[in-house]
Amino acid sequence: MFVDNVDIFIASGKGGAGAVSFRREKFVLNGGPDGGDGGDGGDVYFEIDKNADTLSRFRGTKHYKAKNGQPGGGKNYSGKRGEDIIIKIPPGTQIFDFNTNELLYDFTTQVSRTKVLSGGKGGLGNARFKNSINQRPTYAQSGLIGEECxxxxxxKLIADVGLVGFPNVGKSTLVSVISNAKPQIADYEFTTLVPNLGVVEPDGMNSFVMADIPGIIDGASEGKGLGIEFLRHIERTKLLVFLIDISNYRAPFVQYQKLKLELKKFSKELYNKPFGIAISKMDTLESCSEVLNDFYISLGVKICEDRIFGLDEKWDYAIYKDFFGKENKQNLSNPLFVIPISSSSHINTDALGFVLLKSLEILYGHKK
Incomplete structure (x- = not known):
């Protein structure tokens, strides 16, 4: 089961109490206090588990507490320190205060293991309080209580490229074709119920991670459908790809406008990310040129004359050669590219991978 949002209670251990004890040994004339210190309480750590990709392990258990420190003993024996608790989480997990919604830790930037709560300090035994005035102290400290939260x-899944589109436009098929991911694919809407990640290696040396989320529908920003629930998973992506279905009953430009509107309502940061457009299912229509040209005119882009990135010549395409040629990072409010593709026929899918890799290199110096 894919779980990406849970709340839990965590607590560090209480410090052990110091001991009140006096030395009592046969043939020893000078006794005295010998109460040992209590042990410190255990700490709470969070650790990244690179083999995990969901928070489902937290659904059965709500409370996580480190062990308490042990009390001190006679003969200056110190109590044992409480055992730490290490809570493993998948990469990309954020920790918020449940009451204030304040972001406490973000495990995209934190080190692999981070201490989030410190255990209570153990109390001092009565041996610590002996001095020239008080030779027989009869008191010790109790341990401090731990922290709880x-x-x-x-x-939030960590990916370089995020796919955005309406249900059943071919997102899962595209991911399965150009990456190592094997998402569920079927000819009905909302086949994808959870996000999928795939590693794309266009040139066999460099790679990037692509994320496919459930389809977005009209009113998604108001809570309708599944897509809005998983939009957080593409908030961290560096580049978005709008997948437009040319065979859809909506005109391509209408699909594009509606998707942009839903993103804007959800997050301005997501809305302002660099993006490109892939027009899917080009093999489903006998004549696409007129629809394609109308879309280019509506976008205000020009058809390219030179073939680059190994693009198939079956359909005209639009790509910003100034961006790719001169490495110009300006005017990212427009799509970086508009490429017609067919995932089932594998037309332009390899070229799309190369264009995405090149875009990441220019924008972020991406090399993996």
């Missing part, structure tokens, strides 16, 4: 864990 109610937190919310939110998982």
């Amino acid at each position: 109610h937190i919310r864990l939110e998982l």
Whole structure:
């Protein structure tokens, strides 16, 4: 089960109490206080588990507590320190204060293991309080209580490229064709119920991670459908690809406008990300040129004359050669490219991978 949002209670251990004890040994004339210190309480750590991609392990358990420190003993024996608790989480997890919604930790930037709560300090035994005035102290410190917190864990998958589109436009098919991912594919809407990640290696040396999320529908920003629930998973992507279905009953430009509107309502940061457009299912229509040209005119882009990136010559395409040739990072409010593709026929899918890799290199110096 894919779970990306849970709340749990965490607590560090209480410090052990110091001991009140006096030395009592046969044939020893000078006794005295010998109460040992209590042990410190255990700490709470969060650690990245690179083999995990969901928060489902937290659904059965809500409370996580480190062990308490043990009390001190006679003969200056110190109590044992409480055992730490290490909570493993997938990469990309954020930790929020449940009550204030304040972001406490973000495990895209944190080190692999991070201490989030410190255990209570153990109390001092009565041996610590002996001095020239008080030779027989009859008191010791109790251990300090640990820290506790109610937190919310939110998982945001880490990907370089995020696919955005309406249901059943071919997102899962595209991911399965150009990456190593094997998402569920069927000819009905909302086949994808959870996000999917795939690693794309266009040139066999460099790679990037592509994320496919459930389709977005009209009113998604108001809570309709599944897509809005998973939009957080593409908030961290560096580049978006709008997948437009040319065979859809909506005109391509209408699809594009509606998707941009839903993103804008959800997050301005997501809305302002660099993006490109892939027009899918080009093999489903006998004549696409007129529809394609109308879309280019509506976008205000020009058809390219030179073939680059190994693009198939079956359909005209639009790509900003100034952006790719001169490495110009300006005017990213327009699509970086508009490429017609057919995932089922594998037309322009390899070229799309190369264009995406080149875009990431220019924008972010991406090399993996």
